[in-house]
Amino acid sequence: MERMLKAARASGSLNLSNRSLKEVPNEVYKSMDAVGEGENWWEALELQKLILAHNEIELLKEDIRNLPMLSVLNISHNKLSHLPAAIGELKSLKALDVSSNLLREIPEEIGSVTSLIKHQTIPSLACQKI
Numbered sequence: 001m002e003r004m005l006k007a008a009r010a011s012g013s014l015n016l017s018n019r020s021l022k023e024v025p026n027e028v029y030k031s032m033d034a035v036g037e038g039e040n041w042w043e044a045l046e047l048q049k050l051i052l053a054h055n056e057i058e059l060l061k062e063d064i065r066n067l068p069m070l071s072v073l074n075i076s077h078n079k080l081s082h083l084p085a086a087i088g089e090l091k092s093l094k095a096l097d098v099s100s101n102l103l104r105e106i107p108e109e110i111g112s113v114t115s116l117i118k119h120q121t122i123p124s125l126a127c128q129k130i
C-alpha cells in the first residue's frame with residue numbers, strides 16, 4: 001500500500017480497483033499527510049483521480065472531504081448503501097461513478113458540486129429529485 005500511495009503522490013492518481021477491499025484504507029484519506037522518507041512534500045501532487053471500483057466497500061467516510069482536488073471518483077461495483085454528505089465539498093469533482101451499488105438515495109449536498117459533468121448512477125435514482 002505504501003508503494004501505491006507514494007506513486008499516487010507523484011502522479012495524482014490512485015487505482016485500488018479489484019482488491020477485495022471492505023473499506024477505503026485510512027491512508028487514502030490522508031495521502032498528503034504521509035509524505036515518506038526520500039519524498040519532498042513540495043513535489044507531491046494532491047489526489048485528483050481515485051478508482052475504487054469492483055471491491056466490497058460498504059462505507060465511504062466523511063473524510064473524503066480531505067481530498068479537495070479530486071476530479072474523478074469511481075466507486076462503482078461495491079456495496080455502498082449511501083454516500084457521505086461530504087461529497088458535496090469536492091468542488092473539483094467532474095466525474096462520479098457510483099453505479100452497481102446498493103444506493104437508495106443521493107445526498108442533497110451533491111448539488112453543491114457544480115463542476116460535476118459526468119456521473120453514473122442507478123437508473124431508478126437518476127429520475128429522483130436531487
